[in-house]
Amino acid sequence: APVAGLDRLLGRASLTSTSVEGLHSMGVRDPVHSPHVKERQMTNPDVATDRATWRAWLGLGLLVLPSFMIATDITMLFLVMPALTADLAPSTTQMLWILHIGEFAAAGLVITMGRLTDKIGRRRLLLLAMATYAAGSGLAALSTTPEMLLIARVLIGAATAAASPAAITLVRSMFVRPREFGIAFAILMGTYSVGATLGPPLGGLLLEHFSWASVFLVNIPVALAVLLAGRWLLPTYRDPAGGGVDILSVVLSTLAVLAVVFGLQEIAANGLAGRYVAAIAGGLGLGVVFLRRQRRLADPLLDLSLFANRAFAVSAGVLFGTAMAFMASDMMVVQYLQVVVGMSMTGLGLLLGAAGAAAVVGTVLAPVALRRLLPSTVLVFSLVGAVAGAAIALSAISFLDGSLPLLVVGTTLGGLFSSPVFVVAAQLVVTSAPARHAGSATAVQDLSAGTGGAAGLAMIGSAAMVVFARVLRADAPAAADPDIVDAATQSVGGALAAGDLVGGALGQQLRTAVESALTGAAQATYLMTIAVALGVAVVALRGLRGVRLPDHVEGEPAEVGAAR
Numbered sequence: 001a002p003v004a005g006l007d008r009l010l011g012r013a014s015l016t017s018t019s020v021e022g023l024h025s026m027g028v029r030d031p032v033h034s035p036h037v038k039e040r041q042m043t044n045p046d047v048a049t050d051r052a053t054w055r056a057w058l059g060l061g062l063l064v065l066p067s068f069m070i071a072t073d074i075t076m077l078f079l080v081m082p083a084l085t086a087d088l089a090p091s092t093t094q095m096l097w098i099l100h101i102g103e104f105a106a107a108g109l110v111i112t113m114g115r116l117t118d119k120i121g122r123r124r125l126l127l128l129a130m131a132t133y134a135a136g137s138g139l140a141a142l143s144t145t146p147e148m149l150l151i152a153r154v155l156i157g158a159a160t161a162a163a164s165p166a167a168i169t170l171v172r173s174m175f176v177r178p179r180e181f182g183i184a185f186a187i188l189m190g191t192y193s194v195g196a197t198l199g200p201p202l203g204g205l206l207l208e209h210f211s212w213a214s215v216f217l218v219n220i221p222v223a224l225a226v227l228l229a230g231r232w233l234l235p236t237y238r239d240p241a242g243g244g245v246d247i248l249s250v251v252l253s254t255l256a257v258l259a260v261v262f263g264l265q266e267i268a269a270n271g272l273a274g275r276y277v278a279a280i281a282g283g284l285g286l287g288v289v290f291l292r293r294q295r296r297l298a299d300p301l302l303d304l305s306l307f308a309n310r311a312f313a314v315s316a317g318v319l320f321g322t323a324m325a326f327m328a329s330d331m332m333v334v335q336y337l338q339v340v341v342g343m344s345m346t347g348l349g350l351l352l353g354a355a356g357a358a359a360v361v362g363t364v365l366a367p368v369a370l371r372r373l374l375p376s377t378v379l380v381f382s383l384v385g386a387v388a389g390a391a392i393a394l395s396a397i398s399f400l401d402g403s404l405p406l407l408v409v410g411t412t413l414g415g416l417f418s419s420p421v422f423v424v425a426a427q428l429v430v431t432s433a434p435a436r437h438a439g440s441a442t443a444v445q446d447l448s449a450g451t452g453g454a455a456g457l458a459m460i461g462s463a464a465m466v467v468f469a470r471v472l473r474a475d476a477p478a479a480a481d482p483d484i485v486d487a488a489t490q491s492v493g494g495a496l497a498a499g500d501l502v503g504g505a506l507g508q509q510l511r512t513a514v515e516s517a518l519t520g521a522a523q524a525t526y527l528m529t530i531a532v533a534l535g536v537a538v539v540a541l542r543g544l545r546g547v548r549l550p551d552h553v554e555g556e557p558a559e560v561g562a563a564r
Contacts, residue, residue, distance in 0.1 A: 052184075056174040059233040060184050062226055063167045064191040066130060069222045070160050071195025076203030076215050077102075083212040090146035098149055100265060105157025107261045107450050108254040113162040114443025115245060115301050118436055122169045123236030127227055129162035134223035141213035152216075165442035172430060172438050173235055178549055182367035182427065189423050190363035197356030249301035252290040257447065259283025261454050268457035271465060302440055306433055312441065314543035315428035316448040318379060321536035322421045323452030325529045326414065328460035329390060332525040333411060336397065340515045340522075341404060351408055355415035362419035375424050376544035382420040383537040387530050389413030394526040397519060422449065425540075431549060460528045464521040472517035477509040484510075 136155030263280035393410030433441035
């Protein structure tokens with residue numbers, strides 16, 4: 001028997017002296033003293049036994065730091081924009097690019113970074129990402145011009161694209177028992193929810209006592225901690241086949257994703273326009289060219305055979321559909337609460353904090369449910385629960401004049417039940433792929449959720465704004481200037497500004513019409529959310545019927561030179 005085939009045997013039963021002598025008689029050296037086995041035992045302590053060691057759990061504690069940092073950074077950026085704008089005086093276009101360029105860079109590079117995770121090593125890529133994140137954060141804090149800040153945001157976005165697949169695939173390497181992997185994966189995924197929830201209060205605390213640069217500077221110690229401790233706590237792995245990366249595939253995938261995400265986000269923000277549709281069409285065209293090239297390459301950037309696995313393909317679709325369904329309703333309910341209900345920013349923060357805390361609870365409960373139920377059952381139950389939350393919020397808006405207690409219940413249920421969907425579907429995507437393509441699988445997971453959210457904002461959000469415009473035109477006072485009414489239909493903020501501009505009783509009537517239009521838009525948004533979520537539940541029920549999580553997460557040997 002080859003020595004490589006004895007590694008798992010050593011982890012499950014001790015070899016007696018008789019069996020060792022028998023191996024010697026066949027010309028096989030004592031596996032305990034084999035250089036190959038000693039190297040693996042030395043470089044990856046978890047190979048000798050499937051049970052995760054203390055080093056693995058400490059490594060998980062280290063991995064949650066960049067995940068938390070990335071999540072808080074996204075939410076704190078919106079808080080810092082007023083102070084940043086006053087100091088650097090960017091133009092309106094520059095301000096919008098400062099907000100979104102990091103997301104665009106992360107989305108465009110995620111496929112490339114997913115493959116690099118396997119090519120150059122997971123630990124190595126994570127450490128490079130942390131070094132880049134620290135450099136980008138330092139440059140952002142020291143920025144004296146909008147152009148410097150834009151460059152810094154690109155660096156942060158590139159680091160984000162690398163850190164996420166590297167961290168998730170490291171968890172896959174460190175935890176091979178399904179129960180331990182499920183717990184570790186849920187902890188890592190839950191960190192994003194915790195970071196998104198705590199980002200605004202942490203950002204507010206920093207801005208209260210320090211300048212806007214502190215929001216970026218606080219990331220540097222976290223990145224340095226991962227850099228210093230990661231080399232000793234984290235194992236690594238890279239594709240034994242090695243080889244380079246096809247540069248043309250990198251360019252095609254990056255441009256394709258950037259064009260599609262840009263078009264979708266601009267449609268969500270500014271409405272349907274020809275240039276944004278052209279951007280999406282161009283991105284899809286480049287995507288087709290990219291996919292055709294992957295079929296011809298011996299070592300593609302994205303192995304399309306991954307999608308032949310039913311669990312992988314359906315789970316990626318579930319991620320896309322779930323993000324599409326609930327991203328638009330989350331955005332719409334915030335506007336409804338501010339404009340129609342008149343909720344203060346403090347009250348709104350508390351409500352969103354409750355939904356975020358519920359999402360953390362749902363994330364923690366996901367691995368518990370998976371011990372007793374099939375993934376399809378957990379997904380369908382969670383989606384139905386999230387639909388119930390959306391239905392409660394819809395009822396509050398439609399029949400109870402925006403009853404705040406029911407809205408709180410609805411949004412909290414939405415957070416509680418939608419979060420397990422992302423955990424379970426992402427876990428299926430990651431574990432369905434072969435070990436050598438774990439980085440690419442994680443990239444597909446990130447891209448599915450990200451583009452799904454952008455598509456939801458663009459498609460559902462745009463449809464809701466069509467309803468908003470029609471209701472506003474129908475309910476606007478007859479004495480109002482038609483040009484002002486037309487301008488008011490372009491956005492909720494523009495409509496409120498138009499009411500303030502008109503002033504007096506006519507202005508109040510126009511504001512009442514705006515509130516009525518926003519109520520109609522919120523109702524339409526929740527109806528579309530419910531329809532899409534139920535469709536995703538049907539897909540999960542039929543497409544994942546009988547699919548189980550693997551009994552053993554496919555592990556891989558650690559690279560020479562990993563943590564001793």
